[in-house]
Amino acid sequence: MSDKNKKRHWPAIIIVGACALVFIISSMTYTVSNSEHVIVTQFGAYKKTAEDGLNFKFPYPIDNVIRIDSRLQHFERPLTQTALKDVKNILVSISAGWRVNDPEKFLKTVNSIKSAETVMKNVVGTPTGNVFPKYTMDEIFTTDPKQHKVDVIRDQILVGAKKFASKYGIEVTYIGFSQIAFAPSATKSVMDRMKSDRKVIAETIRNKGKEDAQEIIRKAKQEAQSKEATASIQAETIRRKGEIDAQKIFKQFENPELVAFLRQLESLEKLLNDKTQMVIDLNTPPFNLLKGEFFEELKKKSKNNK
Amino acid sequence: MSDSTQKNRKYAVSGIVLSLVFGVATLFIAGWTKVYTSQLLFFAGFNTFLFSLFIYNYYRLKYKSEVEEEEQEEVRKSAGASKELFDDSDEALMLSSRALKTWSKYVLPTVTLIYGLGALVYLVMNWMAWVSHIPVNPKSQMAAAACAGALGVCYFLIGAFFGGASKQKGGLGLRAFSAWSYFTAILCVAVMVVMFYSSKEYQELDKIVARVFLVIFMVLAFELSVNFLVDMYRPRFHTEEKSILESRLLSIFTDSGSIASNIAHALDYQFGLKVTEDGFYRFFKKVLLPLVVIQVLALYLLSCFTLIETGHRGLKESFGKIDPNQELGPSLQFHLPYPMQKIHTFPADRISSIEVGQKPKLEEPMPEEPGEEQEAVSVTEDIVLWSKPGHHTKGMEDIKYLITTKSANPSETVKTNEVNLITVVVPIHYKIKPHEEGKPSPLYDYLFKHADAESMLGAISSEVVMKYLSKSDYYDFMGKDRQLAADNLTKEIQAQADKLELGVDIVALALEFTHPPGEVSKSYDDVIAALYDKDKLSFEAKVKEVNIISEATIKEKDIVAAAEGETALIDYKSADGKVEKVPMKLALAKEKAVRLQTQQESFKTQPYLFTLINYLSVLEHSLKDSKLIIIDSNKADYNFRFDLKPKIIQDFEGLEIPEAN
16 A cells, blocks of 8 residues: 555544544443442353442453442332221332342342332232231321331331342332322221211201200390380389379279279270171160060050150 | 346345335334324335336336347347448337337336325325324334334445445446435434334424424425426436436435535536536535544533533532532533543522322222212312312322321311321422532432432322321311421421431421312311301391390380370369379379269269160260171070081171071
């Protein structure tokens, strides 16, 4: 190759050389972040777990690096029915915080973070199933701090989960109950009961209202009666005073029959009115005139006088 | 016979086979994914196949023409005749050459014109149809993306192969096939990207990508339909091959050199301007490679600078390792280029929020109690009612927490049972804790100790809320202890977050939408209604009370006034003419007494007459309008019996008087 040709090709040579260099360096080095575990395998067999930072290795396929997330992972177990000591069933949703603490064991037993989801179901589910049946509903829902055992249950499940997870190179650092609920049918019953409670309260309030209203009216009537009675008494007192004076005058009269007669007439006048319907005997004056006896007698008297 | 023509003919055959196989693959992907872009991919695959047929036919005719020409030459040689002897018959005998000419001159331009216009109409119709058509959300996106990518690689290899073949002698006809293969490969990549991001959030991407490619297709179809016109006016050397199917736009894939070279050659090709020989173009071509290299280097060196903006904080990563105790504030940072060093920035001062107490609504909700909810929902949209489903956030449903009860309810009349249901929505606002010198970085904790710190915060918040409710009294929590509960929850969540090294500060926490579940809330509303009903009854009773007392007071006053009236002093003139002030009752008595005295005197004189006159006077006065039945009781033979039972009437009128016995 002539010098001219060599000069013409040197940029290409540099570029190709640089690319080759980058390729070689990248195939022999790797970095390890703080948020991951890196396992190096040699011809497929475990070689070492790398330290954070820049590391060296033989190029693939001699050495191979497998990266596993070392950060705390969140696992959520959906609402699952669990029995309690008092034969009451509840649904418990559990969240867990876990991380890979033994990458070699994890790689062999679980292999990947995604596969760990299946393992975590058992890691959390097994101790949950073991611990909850030791406690009653009253120990989970109570306002008495001494009786409240949710923290104790959680700690016991955490211990069980840690033990279980250690077989897989997993460390469980946190367990929490996201939700505790009743089964749908029981939830509906609780809601029905709450409705009934409210109904009782509402009716009680309404009835109390009715009672109060009646009481107010009763008292008002009593007061009205009282007022009327007081007024009547007062009126009678006033009248009595007037009548005492009048009585002095009436005492002067010597003919009580006449007074009685006049009083009777007064009553009769008051009692009879245009709506009165009467059955009157023919002997009653002035209707006795209809009999004609009076005129007969008068005729006789006239004859006698003659 | 030319070997190159035979070879190109074979290439064209393989082109047909390959484009048919991969065309079927595009049809399969279009049917599978059902996104807009994949529909266009099928169209591109179909075009590639169609063009391969045209190209094959061209080489088939060319091959036959050359064979024919060779045979003519052989005949001419064997006959030993002069060339002139055969000249007249040549044209008439060379049928294949004539067919090739006809194909190139008339058939191909006509077909491309018709096809180009047809394609244009088809594409415009597609554009209009896409307005109303909503693509189905694809399934197995990743698998489809992988298939599209693999198909793209295949088309790319086809394009590269036929592009190389087109540079050989007589291979220009293959260039159009190569260009369309490259274009189909790019569409495959586009489908792959669309499928990769094809979720509900990225459906817009498909529309955008598809519309861009649709416009390109329209331009290509238009170009194809006018290609023969442009070709007529193009200056060309007599010996130069022409490829009518080739697109000037797609030639950027197939022509040698850069895009600039393509443009320059296109200008040469179209207008004969000889741009390729221009000084500027030569200079441009000479410096372009170094320019590109420098540009790439400059871009790479830009990775040495990181600007941490206000409100952001950063963490420096050196060869993958981060110092967990060191944080970088807002500034311009210089560091080694990627991948040796890089800086992670995060808007650490920004307040983020999560909500506890809700979960995505299930497709099939729990059966609800009919009646109550229906009634409650019949209110306007902007009124937030507890009983209104999804009144907090659309698409979410409230979690029904269990809560205990220790005492009687506020009315103190009815004892309730132990466990009730309650819904609480707890918005929690948080931000990354400030970094203290020499202490571990909270930002590092948040970003690198947790795979998803926010969901972990959500989990611990849910747990704290659930636990707090499990030991709280329902009525206290709903009433007087609300603020206390919020404070306690803040403290407990903060403590848990610190324990798990989340690196966050709880800025604010609120208890919103704390109420009984929507299904029973109407019953709670009814209690409120009952309280008002009670008040209503009370007010109504008070109205009655006021009326009764008022009436009684009036009556009382009337009675007293009447009595007082009777005793009021009036001027009384006695029989002797003396006027004096005496009580009314006394005056009346005196006057009565005087009258009685007169009556007494009259009575003494004529007792019978006096009494009779007065008696009759009263009867006349009182009974003048009354109804009277007069009976003569002295006649012993007459007995009257009134049977009032059959006719209980107030009036005796109509009463049948029985016959006397």
